Amino acid sequence: MAAAAPIVPLPYTPAQVRERLGDDWEASLATAYRWMTLARTLDSRMLALQRQGRVGFYGPATGQEAVNVAAGMLSRPEDWVLPGLREQLVALVRGHALGTYVHHLFADARDPAEGRNMPCHPTAREVHYVSMSSVIGTQISHAVGVAYGMRRRRSPGVALAFFGDGATSANDFHAGLNFAAVYGLPVLFVCTNNQWAISVPVERQTAARSLAAKAAAYGLEGRRVDGTDLIACWGALAGALDRIRGGAPPELLEFVLYRLTPHSSSDDPSRYQPAGWAQRAQASDPYRRLEHWLTEHGLLDAERRTQVTDAAEGAVRSAVAAAEATPPPEARTLTEDVLAPVGSGAASR
Numbered sequence: 604m605a606a607a608a609p610i611v612p613l614p615y616t617p618a619q620v621r622e623r624l625g626d627d628w629e630a631s632l633a634t635a636y637r638w639m640t641l642a643r644t645l646d647s648r649m650l651a652l653q654r655q656g657r658v659g660f661y662g663p664a665t666g667q668e669a670v671n672v673a674a675g676m677l678s679r680p681e682d683w684v685l686p687g688l689r690e691q692l693v694a695l696v697r698g699h700a701l702g703t704y705v706h707h708l709f710a711d712a713r714d715p716a717e718g719r720n721m722p723c724h725p726t727a728r729e730v731h732y733v734s735m736s737s738v739i740g741t742q743i744s745h746a747v748g749v750a751y752g753m754r755r756r757r758s759p760g761v762a763l764a765f766f767g768d769g770a771t772s773a774n775d776f777h778a779g780l781n782f783a784a785v786y787g788l789p790v791l792f793v794c795t796n797n798q799w800a801i802s803v804p805v806e807r808q809t810a811a812r813s814l815a816a817k818a819a820a821y822g823l824e825g826r827r828v829d830g831t832d833l834i835a836c837w838g839a840l841a842g843a844l845d846r847i848r849g850g851a852p853p854e855l856l857e858f859v860l861y862r863l864t865p866h867s868s869s870d871d872p873s874r875y876q877p878a879g880w881a882q883r884a885q886a887s888d889p890y891r892r893l894e895h896w897l898t899e900h901g902l903l904d905a906e907r908r909t910q911v912t913d914a915a916e917g918a919v920r921s922a923v924a925a926a927e928a929t930p931p932p933e934a935r936t937l938t939e940d941v942l943a944p945v946g947s948g949a950a951s952r
């Protein structure tokens with residue numbers, strides 16, 4: 604196996620970071636770093652637990668943390684998040700409890716979905732986070748519907764539709780962008796181009812110059828952003844959300860990044876990725892790029908790094924312990940809320 608490539612440094616001075624993130628830039632970076640550490644810890648622990656047969660399925664988001672943490676921190680409570688496959692961190696940053704999420708991963712009695720949904724498909728109504736749709740692309744139309752509903756009710760807020768590169772070939776992408784553009788709806792389309800749709804590389808997914816370029820066909824702005832650069836992600840998301848909140852048309856942001864782990868716990872990329880692809884992609888690991896910048900600028904040292912890592916590991920460990928001490932959902936939940944009781948009349952309503 605090839606050695607990991609040296610990290611590509613983030614090209615900013617502290618003054619430039621302050622300009623993009625505002626006066627609270629140091630606190631924002633520290634918060635983002637803590638969340639990204641938690642996400643990384645969760646991914647490696649959950650993949651290991653899946654391998655041990657202790658959780659049924661897991662889909663990591665390693666490599667996509669910069670977009671997720673920025674979206675979580677910059678979105679407002681009134682916004683709605685319609686995720687693709689890898690935005691669970693957005694729900695956590697918006698306030699969904701880690702413990703509840705881990706109960707869901709274990710599909711135990713304290714899972715809000717009562718074990719009915721596939722693990723790693725959390726629903727977090729309290730933070731306006733809709734359960735992911737496993738049917739690729741449908742969440743794009745759902746987000747447009749949510750935005751249409753918000754417009755009709757005159758309620759503030761933006762619908763954030765997340766999706767991968769593969770989803771840009773789905774019908775819902777075309778229907779969603781067209782409808783949102785025609786009606787000028789408050790929706791932000793967030794494409795996380797991680798280069799792969801399971802085994803299909805992005806260059807076989809489209810003949811377009813870029814995925815962002817597709818926005819022009821609908822009369823929308825499309826921008827390509829380095830999705831491994833937290834500062835660039837922050838700037839792009841903050842700008843687009845501000846414009847849309849101010850009544851501007853929807854936009855498409857394409858975040859170029861790398862899927863640094865298998866598609867899911869059911870995948871083996873060695874069957875289709877060129878040798879060394881993931882090792883080369885490690886040079887653009889968003890977490891390591893941020894860590895490197897913070898260290899270079901004296902905002903992170905070994906002691907603080909250990910504290911943050913220990914805190915993340917501790918939080919994940921306690922959540923896992925609580926889940927393992929919780930029984931499975933009761934048998935009655937198999938039919939509750941699913942089938943009407945016979946003779947109740949509910950079936951014919």
Ligand SMILES: Cc1ncc(C[n+]2csc(CCOP(=O)(O)OP(=O)(O)O)c2C)c(N)n1
Pocket residue numbers: 687688689737738739766767768769770771797799800801862866
């Ligand atoms: C309509 C539909 N077709 C195929 C699949 C099988 N499938 C599951 S994930 C996936 C790839 C999705 O790739 P992408 O949209 O790039 O998201 P990523 O996995 O890279 O985050 C496919 C084809 C599906 N779930 N739904």
